[in-house]
Amino acid sequence: METVTLTIKSQPVLFLEADNITPDVFAGKSAADIASLHAYEGRDQITLGKYFDVAGKAGATAADTKIVVKGDVSRVKYIGMKMSAGEILVEKSADMYVGGWMQGGKLTVKGNVDAFAGLGMQNGELIIEGNAGNYLGAAYRGDWRGMQAGVIRVKGNAGSDIGTFMNGGTIIVEGNVDVHVGTHAEGGKIIVKGNGKSKIGGQMVEGEIYVFGTIDVMMPGYKYIEDVDLEVDGVKGKFALYHGDLGERHPKRKGQIVYGKLYQKI
Amino acid sequence: MSEYLIKNGFVFDPVQGIKGDKADIAVKDGKIVKSSEISSKAKTIDAKGKSVMAGAVEIHAHIAGPKVNEGRNYRPEEKLFGYTPKKTGSRMAGGFSIPTTFKTGYEYARMGYTTAMEAAMPPLYARHVHEEIKDTPIIDEGAYPVFGNNWFVLEYLKNKEIENVAAYIAWLLTETKGYAVKIVNPGGTEAWGWGLNCISIHDPVPYFDVTPAQIVQGLLEANEYLGLPHSIHVHTNNLGNPGNYETTLDTFKLAEGYKAKNKFGREQVLHHTHVQFHSYGGDNWGNFESKSKEIMEYVNKHDNITIDLGQVTLDETTTMTADGPFEHHLTELNHLKWANVDVELETAAGIVPYIYSPNIKVCGIQWAIGLELALLAKDPMRTFITTDHPNAGPFTRYPRVMKWLMSEKARKDQIDAFKYSDKVVAATHLASLDRELTMYELAQMTRAGPAKALGLAHLYGGLKPGMDADIAIYDLNPEKPATPDEIEAAFSRARYVMKSGTPVVVDGEIVSHGNKRTLWVNAKVNENPQVVRDIKDKFLRYYSVNQANYKVANHFVPNPYIIEVDATQ
Ligand SMILES: [Zn+2]
Numbered sequence: 123m124e125t126v127t128l129t130i131k132s133q134p135v136l137f138l139e140a141d142n143i144t145p146d147v148f149a150g151k152s153a154a155d156i157a158s159l160h161a162y163e164g165r166d167q168i169t170l171g172k173y174f175d176v177a178g179k180a181g182a183t184a185a186d187t188k189i190v191v192k193g194d195v196s197r198v199k200y201i202g203m204k205m206s207a208g209e210i211l212v213e214k215s216a217d218m219y220v221g222g223w224m225q226g227g228k229l230t231v232k233g234n235v236d237a238f239a240g241l242g243m244q245n246g247e248l249i250i251e252g253n254a255g256n257y258l259g260a261a262y263r264g265d266w267r268g269m270q271a272g273v274i275r276v277k278g279n280a281g282s283d284i285g286t287f288m289n290g291g292t293i294i295v296e297g298n299v300d301v302h303v304g305t306h307a308e309g310g311k312i313i314v315k316g317n318g319k320s321k322i323g324g325q326m327v328e329g330e331i332y333v334f335g336t337i338d339v340m341m342p343g344y345k346y347i348e349d350v351d352l353e354v355d356g357v358k359g360k361f362a363l364y365h366g367d368l369g370e371r372h373p374k375r376k377g378q379i380v381y382g383k384l385y386q387k388i
Numbered sequence: 389m390s391e392y393l394i395k396n397g398f399v400f401d402p403v404q405g406i407k408g409d410k411a412d413i414a415v416k417d418g419k420i421v422k423s424s425e426i427s428s429k430a431k432t433i434d435a436k437g438k439s440v441m442a443g444a445v446e447i448h449a450h451i452a453g454p455k456v457n458e459g460r461n462y463r464p465e466e467k468l469f470g471y472t473p474k475k476t477g478s479r480m481a482g483g484f485s486i487p488t489t490f491k492t493g494y495e496y497a498r499m500g501y502t503t504a505m506e507a508a509m510p511p512l513y514a515r516h517v518h519e520e521i522k523d524t525p526i527i528d529e530g531a532y533p534v535f536g537n538n539w540f541v542l543e544y545l546k547n548k549e550i551e552n553v554a555a556y557i558a559w560l561l562t563e564t565k566g567y568a569v570k571i572v573n574p575g576g577t578e579a580w581g582w583g584l585n586c587i588s589i590h591d592p593v594p595y596f597d598v599t600p601a602q603i604v605q606g607l608l609e610a611n612e613y614l615g616l617p618h619s620i621h622v623h624t625n626n627l628g629n630p631g632n633y634e635t636t637l638d639t640f641k642l643a644e645g646y647k648a649k650n651k652f653g654r655e656q657v658l659h660h661t662h663v664q665f666h667s668y669g670g671d672n673w674g675n676f677e678s679k680s681k682e683i684m685e686y687v688n689k690h691d692n693i694t695i696d697l698g699q700v701t702l703d704e705t706t707t708m709t710a711d712g713p714f715e716h717h718l719t720e721l722n723h724l725k726w727a728n729v730d731v732e733l734e735t736a737a738g739i740v741p742y743i744y745s746p747n748i749k750v751c752g753i754q755w756a757i758g759l760e761l762a763l764l765a766k767d768p769m770r771t772f773i774t775t776d777h778p779n780a781g782p783f784t785r786y787p788r789v790m791k792w793l794m795s796e797k798a799r800k801d802q803i804d805a806f807k808y809s810d811k812v813v814a815a816t817h818l819a820s821l822d823r824e825l826t827m828y829e830l831a832q833m834t835r836a837g838p839a840k841a842l843g844l845a846h847l848y849g850g851l852k853p854g855m856d857a858d859i860a861i862y863d864l865n866p867e868k869p870a871t872p873d874e875i876e877a878a879f880s881r882a883r884y885v886m887k888s889g890t891p892v893v894v895d896g897e898i899v900s901h902g903n904k905r906t907l908w909v910n911a912k913v914n915e916n917p918q919v920v921r922d923i924k925d926k927f928l929r930y931y932s933v934n935q936a937n938y939k940v941a942n943h944f945v946p947n948p949y950i951i952e953v954d955a956t957q
Contacts, residue, residue, distance in 0.1 A: 265465035266724060371723065 403850025617843025662698025701781025
């Protein structure tokens with residue numbers, strides 16, 4: 123695997139839209155080729171070379187390409203957008219849409235990310251070692267196709283509206299989350315190892331949500347079923363199982379009505 | 389204005405009966421003229437090895453107005469990755485099934501379409517429709533106000549007052565700058581206001597106590613009483629349901645015995661739109677099947693009817709119709725987002741995204757039915773290509789529809805690509821149809837036919853001297869067989885398009901916004917104090933706006949083409 127290193131030289135005045143920073147676009151390109159790829163700063167089209175020193179070279183394919191992003195890129199959006207393979211390591215914090223519509227490969231951010239990380243994610247592995255913003259693994263505005271598959275792991279906290287319209291895959295937040303979790307979900311698994319607030323699983327048709335800590339306000343559309351012993355992300359314990367959202371339609375499978383499942387650790 | 393001579397092309401013109409002969413087309417001051425009438429200064433355009441046709445005419449699409457715009461508003465996801473930036477000759481454009489107004493004009497023009505009709509204008513929101521029409525470059529447009537659930541019409545028809553209906557139609561067309569009488573789910577949309585529907589043409593409308601059959605027949609009689617350029621334009625009851633072909637045939641039969649009365653050369657008294665959605669057999673989605681043969685057998689035998697296809701294109705699209713109850717039915721089926729609105733005394737509308745997937749049996753059958761209608765048509769002058777944009781697919785897929793109609797191989801390739809091809813074949817007739825439409829038949833179905841049905845044969849659809857210089861040149865050489873993909877590519881990007889004598893597309897790119905016109909019908913009737921009083925009364929009692937604020941003022945329509953109709957005799 124070949125490695126390309128991008129080091130930010132100066133902070134853009136406006137936020138930089140850099141959806142070309144992916145192993146797929148970099149594949150087969152030299153450092154000079156990569157430096158001449160375009161990005162947008164406001165309405166101006168600029169080259170990556172304006173803000174980044176580019177070293178190394180890409181592999182022949184996305185799978186053979188690793189990108190290391192050095193320096194503070196908290197004013198850079200869309201890193202790893204639609205990436206299908208290979209690896210990206212962001213050493214500090216990044217802005218919005220990290221790994222948006224990601225299809226494969228591994229993307230790690232050592233710092234924090236802003237909103238819309240893993241938006242509409244189709245597959246792959248997204249690891250945020252700091253905190254994530256709102257709409258993590260959610261669907262784009264208007265779309266009903268949120269996260270489909272893959273794994274998102276946040277070692278810190280996450281914001282509101284995570285997993286909106288989620289259809290598959292797993293989101294693990296090791297810290298706390300803000301309001302609205304798994305809204306409209308029709309599949310997938312969300313694990314919150316810290317505390318939740320309110321509106322957890324609102325309008326959820328199908329899928330699983332696990333909360334290890336407290337829930338400030340339980341949705342009225344959830345009904346307690348039973349206590350169950352489970353092992354969730356390596357943690358064994360007793361969980362209270364609720365079915366919901368009872369205000370929403372639910373499909374039938376093999377004669378059984380399928381509900382959204384909310385587990386709270388006891 | 390300028391002069392042009394389009395030389396050496398293979399010309400396909402049903403108006404003059406030219407079937408691919410080499411001919412020169414001369415243009416002067418926006419009109420087609422005889423070659424002898426232009427000077428030596430005329431600019432020559434070499435069409436050697438290419439096909440030349442009149443600009444195509446869209447008879448039914450939803451491209452302007454509040455319903456279309458609500459589709460744009462509530463589907464931001466559709467235009468996320470699809471924008472093209474502004475270029476020298478064109479503005480930023482985006483959207484797929486619900487493109488921006490600019491993209492709408494550009495895409496029609498690039499395909500060689502030069503006129504398009506907005507198929508459902510809610511009268512109360514006519515100003516919004518005209519604002520969008522004004523912002524849609526290049527193509528001439530008109531809009532059909534909806535009448536089939538209008539309280540005036542329902543009340544007059546209850547008492548069989550055809551003259552009052554005619555006077556009301558004349559008033560509304562003028563007031564809204566509308567083009568034709570559109571009927572959507574007659575009575576059913578009003579019933580939807582009560583949470584009900586009219587499934588057959590004999591289900592009475594709640595409260596008003598008239599039937600869809602009375603509505604369609606009454607509006608047909610009023611339309612012919614007025615002698616409007618277009619006939620009534622019908623989307624009948626029971627759309628989209630298995631077994632609905634009987635409702636469709638019942639609706640067709642309402643036109644029996646009627647002859648067209650107008651001075652525009654129109655011969656049909658009833659145009660039925662998106663017949664694909666109305667040609668279904670079976671009684672559930674399991675035994676759902678094509679009834680295209682039964683439908684086309686009737687259409688072929690009755691020349692006072694015209695139809696358009698509503699061809700499914702196998703895309704993700706956005707359905708939108710004044711058939712409010714149908715859209716509710718659809719959202720219950722696919723669980724996708726739903727918009728619904730009631731338009732006071734006039735109509736309603738609903739919007740639901742829809743994915744016509746090649747992996748779903750029903751979608752494959754729907755796709756086949758649309759093509760069957762065209763391939764079973766004996767008279768291509770009475771069967772027109774549409775996708776009921778965006779309901780069965782976006783209009784930008786016309787080149788693909790043309791490919792399917794012109795190539796048996798292209799159809800077979802698509803059938804083979806279906807997940808349930810055997811089941812699709814078993815439920816349809818398409819696999820046994822080997823007809824391949826000719827360029828001439830295509831010109832009939834997309835140019836001369838719709839122009840005639842709209843009463844616009846004096847302007848559009850042909851290349852005869854005196855007609856508007858709306859001309860498309862395609863990279864198709866009839867002497868060299870084209871592959872299916874070459875057919876699609878050629879119709880997607882015309883080599884050259886002229887609108888009213890102005891070049892608007894050169895080498896597939898937009899070069900001018902042209903000089904688009906809005907077509908509307910100014911119908912005059914004898915003074916009718918009762919209708920005047922009824923209108924005043926309804927505005928005072930029921931409308932949320934004053935009558936004085938209802939009219940579409942002239943500045944909404946800066947470049948009108950007004951068709952005068954005099955029914956005062
Ligand atoms: Zn329509």
